[in-house]
Amino acid sequence: MDTTDLAARIARGERRALARGITLVESARADHQAQGAEVIAALPRERQALRIGLSGTPGVGKSTFIEAFGMMLITQGLRVAVLAVDPSSTRSGGSILGDKTRMDRLSREPAAFIRPSPSRTHLGGVARRTREAVALCEGADFDVVLIETVGVGQSETVVAQMADVFLLLLAPAGGDELQGVKRGIMEMADMILINKADGDLKAAATRTCADYAGALRLLRKRPQDPEGFPRAMMVSALAEEGLEAAWADMQGLVDWRRAEGFFDATRAAQARYWFEEEVREALLAQLRDADVRDAMDALAAQVAEGALTPVVAARELVQTHLRRKDAV
Amino acid sequence: MDTTDLAARIARGERRALARGITLVESARADHQAQGAEVIAALPRERQALRIGLSGTPGVGKSTFIEAFGMMLITQGLRVAVLAVDPSSTRSGGSILGDKTRMDRLSREPAAFIRPSPSRTHLGGVARRTREAVALCEGADFDVVLIETVGVGQSETVVAQMADVFLLLLAPAGGDELQGVKRGIMEMADMILINKADGDLKAAATRTCADYAGALRLLRKRPQDPEGFPRAMMVSALAEEGLEAAWADMQGLVDWRRAEGFFDATRAAQARYWFEEEVREALLAQLRDADVRDAMDALAAQVAEGALTPVVAARELVQTHLRRKDAV
Numbered sequence: 001m002d003t004t005d006l007a008a009r010i011a012r013g014e015r016r017a018l019a020r021g022i023t024l025v026e027s028a029r030a031d032h033q034a035q036g037a038e039v040i041a042a043l044p045r046e047r048q049a050l051r052i053g054l055s056g057t058p059g060v061g062k063s064t065f066i067e068a069f070g071m072m073l074i075t076q077g078l079r080v081a082v083l084a085v086d087p088s089s090t091r092s093g094g095s096i097l098g099d100k101t102r103m104d105r106l107s108r109e110p111a112a113f114i115r116p117s118p119s120r121t122h123l124g125g126v127a128r129r130t131r132e133a134v135a136l137c138e139g140a141d142f143d144v145v146l147i148e149t150v151g152v153g154q155s156e157t158v159v160a161q162m163a164d165v166f167l168l169l170l171a172p173a174g175g176d177e178l179q180g181v182k183r184g185i186m187e188m189a190d191m192i193l194i195n196k197a198d199g200d201l202k203a204a205a206t207r208t209c210a211d212y213a214g215a216l217r218l219l220r221k222r223p224q225d226p227e228g229f230p231r232a233m234m235v236s237a238l239a240e241e242g243l244e245a246a247w248a249d250m251q252g253l254v255d256w257r258r259a260e261g262f263f264d265a266t267r268a269a270q271a272r273y274w275f276e277e278e279v280r281e282a283l284l285a286q287l288r289d290a291d292v293r294d295a296m297d298a299l300a301a302q303v304a305e306g307a308l309t310p311v312v313a314a315r316e317l318v319q320t321h322l323r324r325k326d327a328v
Numbered sequence: 329m330d331t332t333d334l335a336a337r338i339a340r341g342e343r344r345a346l347a348r349g350i351t352l353v354e355s356a357r358a359d360h361q362a363q364g365a366e367v368i369a370a371l372p373r374e375r376q377a378l379r380i381g382l383s384g385t386p387g388v389g390k391s392t393f394i395e396a397f398g399m400m401l402i403t404q405g406l407r408v409a410v411l412a413v414d415p416s417s418t419r420s421g422g423s424i425l426g427d428k429t430r431m432d433r434l435s436r437e438p439a440a441f442i443r444p445s446p447s448r449t450h451l452g453g454v455a456r457r458t459r460e461a462v463a464l465c466e467g468a469d470f471d472v473v474l475i476e477t478v479g480v481g482q483s484e485t486v487v488a489q490m491a492d493v494f495l496l497l498l499a500p501a502g503g504d505e506l507q508g509v510k511r512g513i514m515e516m517a518d519m520i521l522i523n524k525a526d527g528d529l530k531a532a533a534t535r536t537c538a539d540y541a542g543a544l545r546l547l548r549k550r551p552q553d554p555e556g557f558p559r560a561m562m563v564s565a566l567a568e569e570g571l572e573a574a575w576a577d578m579q580g581l582v583d584w585r586r587a588e589g590f591f592d593a594t595r596a597a598q599a600r601y602w603f604e605e606e607v608r609e610a611l612l613a614q615l616r617d618a619d620v621r622d623a624m625d626a627l628a629a630q631v632a633e634g635a636l637t638p639v640v641a642a643r644e645l646v647q648t649h650l651r652r653k654d655a656v
Binding site for chain 1: 361365368369373456459460463512514515539540542543546596599600602603604605606607608609610611612614615624627628631632634637638639640641642643645646650
């Protein structure tokens, strides 16, 4: 296939070409992946979308939020791509974004592009594919790329490490239900949005928002946060309330980070992070070789029962199985 | 040196022998480390101390707490060892436990053993040394091993992964000062102890305790937590108040975990974790070889400026430098 031609068509904004490109980077076949890399390399490199990470468990109204927020951006003349990171997804039309009818209006907009989550694979693979899909969307000149996750395993970390802004979407809750936020996620958020702040839930949303605003104040300030961030605020995707305010806050945050140098510095650090992750991933992939795995299981059993210390067992494994071929 | 003899003397509770054993495992010399491993292997394996991890930044009164808490345990007839994890420590008598006079009473007790933090090294080394020092203290028949950290870098994770119970010690604070807890640490705690709940600070401690109790309720419940845990409570190391209550709570927590099988399961999982960490550490140590480092820096620069994708760069590095010698 002609990857230069595909790249040119993606750069002109042809949706089918973009979909084709993403299919290449999502493929398990090495030749497809290589072609996908060629396409990315041939895209105009100066294009940059705002990458917004969005995490929220099922039930918080994530699809409704993305639809309403995406439509609001489109009304402002922006082009919006929506991608998903869901390492648990085994269904083609299932847990996340599989059902485009959940975003009925947005999916029919020419200025929107929605890509359901690819099927299950290990998280390293998901991260690579999503990063490459983001690069393809940027090459296709989208202004905003929303990267959505339901937060299985380490997927929030993956999304946070490729996003310029990270949003945590929550539903109003009372009392015991407040235990729902996974450990470590609150700490990644630039903004916590309490959705469903409408009708009967308005009062609960106000309380929940105050609770999280209080919890955010317990966290140590990060250098990349201007005064007042991270912040908690209320939105209603259903009533389309608070969306412009949230977007204005995001833009204020991003403008500040650009002016202070944190925006570019974070992107460069993220690129280096992913390079090092890929190197580690490739090295650690050796541990999945059958002979290594067998040796490791046998040693791990001895470690668990106390017959070997972790150090002695690890040294044995590395020396018998994992030495570099050109090590001195 | 006669490692069997040293092990026998440690097992009889000779403090100088224990100190000598820890010096062996702390040594940078491979032969010393091997001797240390021999000593550990020769110790009675059935002995088990309660391992308590304790984290708290400078200023929260950690030394005073350890002294008062340790003395209370000794009064109850228990033998107490105190170790420190501080990967930042470059001073022999410095940031943490270097100054035994800070624990004047405890350091003079025959039933107590205090070991200052070893000097700076990378965290993997600190973790191994501390785990082996814990093993030596258990072999010397201590009932409680307190593992202290000031929380530099990932050191809390290290301590949490070798502790049966993890405590976070905090000082009372008001308003803006509440931002002091490092991201992710609150989530590791089994108990948060607000120290200095005495005199003028009593009211602030009460508020701080309520704040953290509220924040803990925002976290998802872990299987290894009985009803009411993790919990926040007030103590005063200075006035020696709340220490028995905290100890009773710890014992209740540990008894429950033992009865429910979480205690042994956690220890086995920790042993496997450290084995796998040691394997990963040994594999990733290849990245520190000079030739690999040079190649990696050159590639990383190209990645940061966008000339190469992380995947392509990582593949190139692994294929040119890091293939297993017996890979097929």
